Amino acid sequence: MNQGVGALEASESVVDQADFEMIQEVAQAFVAKELTTKVVRRAERGDWNAANGLWKAVADLGWISLLTPDAFGAQGLPVVAMIAEELATAAFPMPFAETAAFVIPLLAEFNDGSLYELIEAVTTGQKLIAIAMPANGLPASAEDCAITPLADNESGKPWVAEHLERADAVLIPVQADVGVALALVQKPTAGWGGAANPDIANNGYRTLDWVSVADGETIIIGNGDCRWADLEAALNVLRTVLAAQVVGLSRGALDLAVAYAKEREAFGVAIGSFQAVQQRLAEAYMENFAARLLVGNAAISPTPVYVAMASIQAGESSRKCTFTAQQIWAGMGYTLETDVQLYFRRARARQLLLGSPWHHRETVWHEAAQQKWAV
Amino acid sequence: MNQGVGALEASESVVDQADFEMIQEVAQAFVAKELTTKVVRRAERGDWNAANGLWKAVADLGWISLLTPDAFGAQGLPVVAMIAEELATAAFPMPFAETAAFVIPLLAEFNDGSLYELIEAVTTGQKLIAIAMPANGLPASAEDCAITPLADNESGKPWVAEHLERADAVLIPVQADVGVALALVQKPTAGWGGAANPDIANNGYRTLDWVSVADGETIIIGNGDCRWADLEAALNVLRTVLAAQVVGLSRGALDLAVAYAKEREAFGVAIGSFQAVQQRLAEAYMENFAARLLVGNAAISPTPVYVAMASIQAGESSRKCTFTAQQIWAGMGYTLETDVQLYFRRARARQLLLGSPWHHRETVWHEAAQQKWAV
Amino acid sequence: MRIIPTEDEAAELRGRVLEFCEKTIPLTVRGLERQGTMSDGDSAAFFKALGQAGWIGRHWPEQYGGRSASHLETAIIDEALGYARAPLSAYLLSVKVFGNSLMLFGTDEQKSKYLPMITAGDAMFCQGFSEPTAGSDFGSLRTAAVRSGDKYVVNGHKIWTSSAEVATHMYLAARTDPKVVKHRGISLFVLDMNMPGVTVNSFPTLGGGVLNEVFLSDVHVPAENLLGEENRGFHQAMRSLDLERSCMDRVGAARLSLDRLVEYVKREGSDCGRGRLADVSMVQDKIGELRTKLQVARSFGYMIARNLDAGKGVSAEFSFGKLYVGLLTQALADATVDIVGPLAQFEYGSDLAIFDGLFPAVFRASPALTLAGGSSEIQRGIIATRGLGLPK
């Protein structure tokens, strides 16, 4: 029972409920038919062929371009979040959130007319643009953006980019004379350089090598137009979709746990008939369902407070679902042979990008401190 | 399985393990034979006769005087904590912690020779001395003490005292020219005055009426000798025993829950055979057991960090045990006819006196930030 | 997608309910001040005023005194009533449990008779399901209804009957076929509480209200008061319980507690006389956590209302509503006491009580929120077996 668009306070979205449900059916069918965890398993071993092939299929379905003005524009966020969740149930390793909910909307927003071709190439899956960020997390203020791609070589703060190896270009948030801007750097002829950074999800992070980056052809996007507030809004859209992915990864883990609980026997009965197992799975299911509802709210209204709530609850869901799944799968799930551990690792890695839970709770506190009903 | 003295880092206490266990047996026998919840039920209705009678019995057993130099002195704290815990398993409503672990040791410590008679009267149960404190909690610094009993009338901060109605005198921590002191005020001829303050545990709090207090014969104890550090040390001893009471109240609730789970049937079997019920009771038992161990540490070494840890874990135990007990007793436990709700209310009231959990965790943090093993 | 009502319309509706309560509660509610949940006890005067103002059963058809409103609208009203601390026990039982079942299983005559009495605030229902040996275990029901001519003769002992002290009617479950076992052979009736043979005893509760037991001794219930099919009462009763799970009244009550807590921590001197608790990071953090959980509870409530409005039927996921708000309220009640400190222990009637003792009252009542009407364990069992398809 996927509620999809389920916001309560935000009451309108241009996406029709019937449209939403139709796209959801397509997404679910796509995952069921095309997208197995073999794809992510191969990718984690360094073989991205299957993942790239499916990326093209995702592009052909039009899902990367949903947040362009031609499609739903910003109003399509509930659809993008839903697709991200569905793809994540199979732990699809390609940067769907980053591309569809950050790169593309930003390029579209600050398109001075010169970017149509690039947007076309990205939305059709011809080109991949990685996003660069400080190693300790997405920028929280203009000061966290790179001084310029070149000069940041001297600040000493490490920057990283996921999927850099396979990217044709990298998008770097930079400080501009007025506000911020985006440096789009094409892959240098000699490659990206920088050290590989093995991470918990085998996502292929590399440290950004500013010397190599300086060799890449660079254009600056949004200079003069883009304020920190614009970038922050874009980051909140990205976080909403990242949270949706966390919900999807959690659901994937939960589904595996339920399936195993039905199948695996102990003391002559399915372990899923034990009350203690039922209680834990039911609780995980509830937290996951709750996370979907709050991500739904954020997708309709990606304000800081809704995004914070969605992030908090996505984290709660991830903790409950992926951990419970490991417990149900027990020793079997502890070997790298089984899928369940993929979700455990990958959900955590995604969740980390959402930011620290106490920052989110502080954001919610400020809302709670101001808002009051009446009486 | 009561571990009693169970500190790990503090390695010595003058109380012999065999002595300890012998007194514990006496205490358990006393509770089993003499102390039913009828006592607290009557007291909550305003009839303190049974409670007063048992107070005399407690005094006769020598338990109020354990922290005098004649008995174990400060080294007797593990025994006092153990007795407090045992008495609390039957929700004994008299101020055992306050008297045996605060009033008496302070009177003994600052006895200039004039207090022998008073100490004798209190330890034999002839006289009861209430302790006064700011309504929002035990003093956290010298500034929280009363300016003088009289002058604080003007500060406007409400002060309260539990058991004041039945007390022959009240002990008020006051600010002194050097450090702090204790004002011992005899009951005024016209009574204590002040409004009754119904509380969650029906403990008979009254607001301190400074005008009435001024009519009471007053002596100042410890003036010139007593520093805030002395009072703080005394408060930590008190908190240790309050925490022991919380552990005892939690255990009382847990015992009732276990008994009911064995007796009450649903779907044709005892509800205690349901796995979900077993899991919750086992967890509550573990938290309670843990709290006893940490109170044991604090009783051997009542430093701020051990007292903080004991308070945190006593709170955890209380939450788990009393709440789980209410859940197991379900509708039956929700009526005031049953005992289980006594523990729920009274454990919470005691726990509040321990101070806020985040203050305790901050204390522990400071220890953690400094201490390190090696490597 | 368009959600009806819009947020502005919802706010307007909520405002009207709150305004009604602000005027009416002081005039109609006495002696319930120590109650932690307003679904613990009741006021016939308030219920009457609520009905006269047209707030009861708005989602029912107009012919029965309703306004054919959406379930979403009812959810908004319930939330506001909870926020206003309106006494709601019989309201919930009359509308959510009895009335909604009647809409499903009742005859036209029965609907025409009882629903207008409810919407007018004249008929207050209590629920006679639980018995000493049959709590969550409905199959152990012992109260017997023996057919005799055009009536049933009822004998039995009901417990935990909230609102029985003021109710005009009881929604009764009784065994009509003693030969079959367990869940079969149970039927549902409307019982007039003024009939000879009905005795109500009240017991004060931890939550500050009362619970009742009701003895039924040769009570003559007319045969026309049978609701639905004879001996099919178990399934009907389960459906009735399904319909009460949105619990928006509790969401509203939780929101009131949280709003009051926020108000308190912003007071100068709230931090042990030194500063504001609102400036303590841990307090902010905890409130941020609780506010998020409140949003979840609310989202569950709206999800349920929307699904009912969309005609999607009852699903296992409805259990989330009740379970989550119960857990939230417990967490909130406990955290509030921790945050406020020793002043949180003073009850209504003490000069030191904050907000008339709201915090200790909510704390005392909090255990009941996961035991009344199906314990958390049972809710989770429903989710596991019905929602996730795990074996029973």
Added chain:
Amino acid sequence: MRIIPTEDEAAELRGRVLEFCEKTIPLTVRGLERQGTMSDGDSAAFFKALGQAGWIGRHWPEQYGGRSASHLETAIIDEALGYARAPLSAYLLSVKVFGNSLMLFGTDEQKSKYLPMITAGDAMFCQGFSEPTAGSDFGSLRTAAVRSGDKYVVNGHKIWTSSAEVATHMYLAARTDPKVVKHRGISLFVLDMNMPGVTVNSFPTLGGGVLNEVFLSDVHVPAENLLGEENRGFHQAMRSLDLERSCMDRVGAARLSLDRLVEYVKREGSDCGRGRLADVSMVQDKIGELRTKLQVARSFGYMIARNLDAGKGVSAEFSFGKLYVGLLTQALADATVDIVGPLAQFEYGSDLAIFDGLFPAVFRASPALTLAGGSSEIQRGIIATRGLGLPK
């Protein structure tokens, strides 16, 4: 009351163990850097060095290579070994599970043969209890040991056999009487891992170590290798598991994680490059909470050791040790990742890894701490039935 050793003596002992590890681990441990719990995998070289330095089995009598030390002393040693991230899988299995059982059930000959081999660091035991169809359900054991003259012929398939990749011996449970059911008819043996018919397959784990399966195909185990009584193996095996519950090694490992976290948060720039996480109240609060839990885990461990030293026997409460430290480690691992943020995801081998990737390694390994050797649910069941006397 006098507790031996004193805190000073304990500190001295701990210091010596840590010093030993600091010298020895870099020389003897390779390839285990990504392991989150050092009881996941193993090093024969380290085990040998540990034995030669006299740290193995000190609580055993001197005639068996021990030092007749107290259980408390062993607890202190185990805690220090865990803190030093020493590889401990075979150490724990050889001493806690096999050796301590041997002390209870073995013959003098068996004790004289195996215990000195263990204390010298020459015999490393793995544990052959689990099977594909018999995890926590020991009664479903299928591996068969058929008596044939002066030996047993063993056939079967063991799984989750930690340390089998380096072990010299297996502590084996096999069915010796196929006619009786469930828990009866099981016996325990010592099996030489070098015997023909033993095949070990290793599987990499989430925790960064390996788990093994062992196929036993017509392995000839001498009859003298039977441990205890034939067909009484179930009860003996349960006793063996009882003895491993203090888990002080895990307490030490948890303490290392916490110390490292404290060290990290005190670094300038740890708070997203802006300041110190140590100055964030919520970080202090969480660490204060975890430190308290660590104290609980430690107190449980010492309680168990003291009870063993006092000859009080094994009780249900021993389960607290294992259960609590497992839950603590999970809470700690998760909180650490939250506190440290995105940098916590970088593993050993990354330039960005903190403390060589300790935090992600501990996080990855954390699920195993409540499933290996009896899941949390089973531990709680033991506490409920044996400790609280609830019906089974």
